[in-house]
Amino acid sequence: MEAEAAALLGKYIGAGLACLAMAGAGIGVGHVAGNFLAGALRNPAAAKEQTATLFIGMAFAEALGIFGLVVAMLLLFAV
C-alpha cells in the first residue's frame, strides 16, 4: 500500500515536472516570433513571403513543448 502511494506520488510529481517543457517551448516560440518581427520591421517588403517559414519555425519549437505534454499524459494514464 505504501509503495503504491509512493508510486502515485511519483507519477503526479513527474507529470508536473513535465510541464516545465512549456517554459522551453515558450522561449523557443518567443524567439521565433520576436526575431521574425525584428526582421520584418527592418524589411517589411520581404516579410510576406517569409510567413510560411515563420510558421514552420514555430511548429518545430512548439513540438518539443508538446512532447512534454505527451510525457505527462503517459505518466498519468499509461504508466
Place this chain on the structure above:
Amino acid sequence: MAAGEDGSFIHPMDQFLVKPLFISEGNTGLLTITNSTLWMAISVAAIALLTITGTRGRALVPTRTQSVAELLYGFVRQTVQDVVGDEGIKYFPYIFTLFTFILFCNMLGMIPGSFTPTSHIAVTGVMALTVFVTVTVIAFVKHGTHFLMFFWPMEAPGWLRPILCVIEIISYFVRPISHSVRLGANMLAGHAVLKVFAGLFAMMLAGGLGALAVLPLAGMVGLTALEFLVAFIQAYVFMILTCVYLNDALHMH
C-alpha cells in the same frame, strides 16, 4: 472536474471518449460507427457541399460560396507552389484533401458538444504515417538509391559526417511522430483547457462566488477565440510540413 446541476461530475477528458453510436457498448467491432466516424463523415460532407456548390455556378462575379471555395483552393495551391515549386502541383490534390479535412475537423470540433476526431493520435497518426510513407516512396521512385545520400551531408567536414548522418536518420524517422503528435496534442490540450475553465466557472457559481465567476468566463471567451486561431494554424502547419517533406523528397535539400 465540474459538478453538474444534478451533482454528477463531468471530467474535462470525457469529451474525448469514443463511443459507439447505434449499438450497445459490448458488441463493438472493427467497423462500428462511433462518434468519431460520425464527425469525420460530417466534415467530409461539409467539404463536399462547399466545393460542389461553390463550383456549380462558375460565375464571373462569384457568389459568397464560390468565393470561399476559390479562396480555399487558391490558398492551398499558392502554398504548394511556394514551398515545393512547379513539380509539387502534381501532388496538390492530396495536400488539398489533407488540409481541408483537418481544417473542417478542427473547426467543427469547436461546436459545443461535438467531437474532434483530430484530437486523437490514432487519427492524426494514420495521416502522418501516410504522408511519411508516400513521401519516402516518391523520393525513392524519383532518385532511386541516390536518395540515401540525403542522410550523408556532403557540405560538412569529413569527420563530422558519420555523427550528422545518425542525427539526420533519427530526425527523419521522428517526423511522423512529431507531425501527428503536434496536431493531436494541440487539439487535445486546447479543448481540455476550455473544459477546465468551464468547470471552474460552474464550480465558482455553485460555490456562491457569483461576481468572481466572471473571470473564468472571460478567460474562456478569450481562449475560444484562440482555439479558432489554433484550429486553423494547426491545419496550416500540417499542410506546410507535408509540403516541406515533399520538397525534401523531390529536391533533396
